Amino acid sequence: MHTVSKRTLMDKTAPNRSTGIINGKSSNVLNWDDVRFPWAYPKYKKMLSNFWTPFEINMAQDIKQFPNLSEAEQDTFLKIIGLLALLDSIQTDYAGKVADYLTDSSLNALMIMLAQQEVIHNHSYSYVLSSLVSKQKQDEVFEFWRTEPILERRNDFVVRxxxxxVEQPNVEHLLKSIVFDVILEGLFFYSGFAFFYHLARNQKMVATSTMINYINRDEHIHVDLFVKIFKEILNEYPEYKKKLEPFVQQTFLQAAELEIEWARYIIGHRIDGIFINEVEDYIKFYANVRANQLGYDRPFEGYRKNPLRWIKAYEEVDLGKSDFFEQKSRQYTKVNYVDNGFDEL
Structure with missing residues (x-):
């Protein structure tokens, strides 16, 4: 089994441009004009241009609306925030651990930026909760991961x-951990995102949905970054491509089952206007999308079209236009996920 070695702090005998994505040689000096992967600098610029903070989001209207949500809507709202807070906390730490083993200094830089964005995501959950509920309730929400059995099953699945x-760093475990990362950032958020976009569609909690929109945009970029790293590792260690195929299929099937179980629990038939069968199809659709992005067969037969097409209006905003949330003008480039094959497969 191939081990992976940590990147050295400085190596005078090595070139600035790394000789491999892992287990390579690099001086560890970052020169963006002399990096191994041509996609690294465009990714850096994209992540930099998407910088945001929770302070940009005016919560005044949400503060007025939250007490008027139904009991089921309030409960779902808080439980999803609790879930997202845990997942992004894990991501911050995981990104740093992966960065230690990436030889190329540009990829290390991208991981640090990714980790910083996850910190901002976690801050945004505290920002929303502190605006809407008491400190006691906020603390309770951040403890949901300890007390909700369905959450525990999902979380244990990824943490394992x-x-x-982390405990046995080798090539196979690194590749498998990236599959779990793509599931966490590219599947386990999505029933929660659908709920917040549904509220916004009904002119409820629009500021919170603006924040979710920013996070959703970041997570798309994070998934794409990890997919690129996954494929570059397979380019250097091609023997793992076939070896991981059964693992990828089984892991995505299990992940979809866990996400569907969670969606039935938090949304089910208690949120007016969201049909749980469509959310389940949406989860299977995204499981197919993510497995396909990694270069493997789709785990579910069919499910080639997004059943919640209305969500696209909430994920994509044109350059420089005041968005549908009417929160602020967003100066970033629209990414058309339909063109990228994310809406139909």
Missing amino acids: GYRDF
Whole structure:
């Protein structure tokens, strides 16, 4: 089994441009004009241009609306925030651990930026909660991951995949941990996102949905970054491509089952206007999208079209136009996920 070695702090005998994505040689000096992967600098510029903070979001209207949400809507709202807070906390730490083993200094830089964005995501959940509920309730929300059995099953599923890499860093465990990362950032958020966009569609909690929109945009970029890293590692260690195929299929099937279980629990038939069968199809659709992005067969037969097409209006905003949330003018480039094959497969 191939081990992976940590990147050295400085190596005078090595070139600035790394000789491999992992287990390579690099001086560890970052020169953006002399990096191994041509996609690294465009990714850096994209992540930089998407910088935001929770302070940009005016919560005044949400503060007025939250007490008027139904009991089921309030409960779902808080439980999803609790889930997202845990997942992004894990991501911050995981990104740093992966960065230690990436030889190329540009990829290390991208991981640090990714980790910073996850910190901002976690801050945004505290920002929203502190605006809407008491400190006691806020603390309770941040403890949901300890007390909700369905959350525990989902979280243990991902944490076990990460822990194997952390405790036994080798190529296979690194690749498998990236599969779990793509599931976490590219699947486990999505029923929660659908709920917040549904509220916004009904002119409820629009500021919170603006924040979710920013996070959603970041997570798309994070998934794409990890997919690129995954494929570059397979380019250097091609023997793992076939070896991981059964693992990828089984892991995505299990992940979709866990996400569907969670969606039935938090949304089910208690949120007016969201049909749980469509959310379940949406989860299977995204499981197919993510497995396909990684270069493997789709785990679910069919499910080639997004059943919640209305969500696209909430994920994509044109350059420089005041968005539908009417929160602020967003100066960033629209990414058309339909063109990228994310809406139909």
